[in-house]
Amino acid sequence: MSGTTVNRTGLLAPRLLVLPGVYQPQADTRLLADALAGEDLHPTTEVLDIGTGTGAVALGAARRGAQVTAVDVSRRAVATTRLNALRHHLPLTVLHGDFTTRTRGRRFDLVLANPPYVPSPHTRLPTNGPARAWDAGPDGRLVIDRICASAPALLRPGGVLLMVHSAMCGPENTLKRLAQEGLAGETTLGARVSWGPVLHSRRAWLQERGLSEAGEEQEELVVIRARAL
Template structure:
């Protein structure tokens, strides 16, 4: 994946540490060959391509940011990937899926308004959970019986909250990958807010990234 050359229009989220952590978790999860996959917040389409290379039969990829949709459509043009412009509601139309992959916006921000432009890829409200909570609430209906969801996010927006929410919505859930990463430019630019909000300790300049796995097990 690191050698994959991708078109990335201005403002489109660049594949980075959370992308590579998710790719590794997806590979280790041994997802079924021929699976119908949904990727939420696709960006460049890097994870969609990784899913196809890992044996997926088809991928539906969704993003709210039009430049990301155009980038992903170009990058996945040789793969069985359909890229849709829209939010999670556009994904529900094709549900259920065997596998759901999600790298949603999860960076806490001071503004209560929806982000525009490039910030759509990371800004997620005061607690970083504006999109995560919606995803957790819809996870069960997105998955086929026996299906699997993998979602990556930062410890800054609450690992335990995601695990508890997915379990409360009927899924078997665990953390399957972790990595400590230094703050990037976005987080470095808002450390004062993060400290005031109690989301980081004074002087903290790193975050833990996690991949959480949720399975729809039928009893």
């Protein structure tokens, strides 16, 4: 993996409200916010934030003047994002539901995504509960692959996708999938973070799958930047 390790934390909105069951901004959120900081945004820039959670990154884009649409499958996440937008006096369009359904027929200049990416023993995505924010099938790619396949329809020519996920999910596979869809991609940022409770609870299973080494305690996160040609 090429790229720069970043540890900045000042690019997210302060004093975010987080309703119970909503994914709290963590290292992956901060990494995506850092990647967003490197993009040019203007009042005419249309941004889509997939899996917005608390709206942390969407609010960062709105604060810089972009026109932002945020979408999440969680009703609690949608309510949280709307409350945070009101609290920070920032205009956001917040939608509940599947990102492909709620954005059908629309194209954007920039798509942001912090999708579920934690490998899970379950073959299907959870339909309720907080695990919807992280569980993503045996290889962690159930949502990542959907975003790769949908990117050409979501992006205007020259538009950019920024997507963060774990190195466990195979960033090289993401780049290949995006290339097959006609996008030129690269890994731009990376960070190593300590394992949380979910990965610790799956240590034996992850080792059986060849997704981690014995005694491993850190996870590598990456940001993929892809441009529609």
